[in-house]
Amino acid sequence: MASLARAALRPRCPSCTWATIRLGLGLHVQNWRPLQQEQLRTKSKAAREAERNIVVKLRLDVPRFGRKGSYVPIAPAMMRNKWFPFRWADYVPPLEMKRLKAEGVTMARDPEFGVQRALAEVDDEEENLLMPRAPYVRPVEIDMLTPERSMELLTTFIPPTIDFTRQPIEQEKADMGRLRQGASDAADILTAAAMSKRTQSDTTGIYGSVSTADVAVTIRKALAHNDEAARVLLSENDVRFVEGQAEGDATRVKQLGSFKIEIMAPGADRPITRTVRVRAKE
Known part of the structure; x- marks a missing residue:
């Protein structure tokens, strides 16, 4: 019973506890609490x-x-x-x-x-000094050739004759096939005799064609063997057939033979003349 009475007399709150300590021990601890608060003060963010x-x-x-x-x-x-x-x-x-x-x-x-301390307004680039800089890419410098120099190089490196090979169309078989329809044996004999007398000068068609684009590609391959000549700008529009063009298309030929062409670099005054020779593929 005595223990229960003592337990009931114990203080239940912090204020009562401090009052009991002061009365029982006679200590002056009024300044202890602020000191404790000073020690428990948290550190600053900095x-x-x-x-x-x-x-x-x-x-x-x-x-x-x-x-x-x-x-x-x-x-x-x-x-x-x-x-x-x-x-x-x-x-x-x-x-x-x-x-x-x-x-x-x-x-x-x-x-x-x-940090610049000027009277003028600070440039925005100063704020980006710490940002990663993009790598410097040197611009490509192309030393363009003059039209006169381009024509000199074309004259030097393009041979007088440019050869192409194409598969010829067999005219004898085509003609024989047309004549045999409704023809007699005697007509066939006469036709074969006439075809045997044809000379090589007769016009012979080819499978496909030879165009100005083909000529321009061949010329650029010839110029590629020289460093300076490789810088000449030449396209299919700078090549022109003077004779032998196909009907309805002036940019190509569709037969065996030799044909003149004109080549002129952009900006030049006069073209140069060369020969395109189309030979039968063996």
Whole structure:
């Protein structure tokens, strides 16, 4: 019963507990509570960030941080994701850090370094100095040839005759097939005799054709063997058949023989003349 009575007399709240301590011990602890609150005060955000930062050595001048070779504290995430991959700074080993602290080397950021203090408005590019720069791509410089020089190179490297080979159309079989329809044996004999007297000068058609595009490709292959001549700009529009063109199409020939063509570089005054020879494929 006595224990239950003592338990009932115990204070139930912090205020009663402090009053009991003062009365029982006679201690003056009025100033203890503020001291306790002072010790339990949390650290500031700047202090917490300073403890998390690491010291790195700059490999180049970084505006708002410091010169090349300086030791500055930065966030580990910034060093890991940007500064170290772009080779802006290096990590400082623990032994070197210990030596630097012993020598009293300054390890602080210089926010005024590289900042222009002009009266004019600050350019927006200054804010992007820490951003990764795109690699510089040198523009391609093409030394264009003059029309006169192009014509000189064409005259030098294009031979007088440009040869092509095509499969000829067999005229004898075609004619015999047409004459045999409703013809007599005597007519066939006369037709065969007449065909045997044909000379090589007769016009012979070919399968396909030889076009100005074919001629331009052949000319460019001939020019490719010389560095300067390879820079001549020539297209199929710069080649023209003077004779032997196919009916309805002036850009191609469809028969065996030799045909004159004109070649003129863009901007030139006069064309040069060459011969295209179409021979039968053996």
